[in-house]
Amino acid sequence: MAGQWQCVELFIPLFKPDKEPVPAAFLRDLEVGLAERFGGVTAFTRSPARGRWTNGQQVETDDVVIYEVMVANLDRRWWAALRARLEKQLKQEEILIRAHAIERL
Numbered sequence: 001m002a003g004q005w006q007c008v009e010l011f012i013p014l015f016k017p018d019k020e021p022v023p024a025a026f027l028r029d030l031e032v033g034l035a036e037r038f039g040g041v042t043a044f045t046r047s048p049a050r051g052r053w054t055n056g057q058q059v060e061t062d063d064v065v066i067y068e069v070m071v072a073n074l075d076r077r078w079w080a081a082l083r084a085r086l087e088k089q090l091k092q093e094e095i096l097i098r099a100h101a102i103e104r105l
Contacts, residue, residue: 005104006074010034010067011096012086022090027065030086034069042068074099 012030014022027045034041044066054060079097086095 005102006071006099007102008069008071008074008079008097008099010069010086011064012067013062013064013090013092013095015063016091018091026089031067034067038069038071040069044068070102070104 010030012022012027016022027043031041031043079099083095083097087093
């Protein structure tokens with residue numbers, strides 16, 4: 001179990017661009033699916049994180065839930081396909097999924 005791993009973080013908006021809330025069932029299904037595939041997931045859901053960025057001249061914000069998964073091997077194609085599916089389902093220009101190396105102690 002010790003050694004080099006990747007921590008993958010998914011930033012999932014709580015609202016679609018038209019301000020329609022993302023259904024709780026959708027978020028729950030995503031969490032369960034990640035846990036089943038990777039053996040565990042941490043969901044930061046108690047108080048949404050707020051993302052803020054500039055899109056040209058306009059400042060945009062999103063309330064997000066962050067899901068975190070640790071993986072021994074990073075399957076970039078699988079994560080890219082998940083990102084594309086989430087972007088389509090949630091009507092987003094981009095869903096942020098990022099990975100960084102971690103060391104399990």
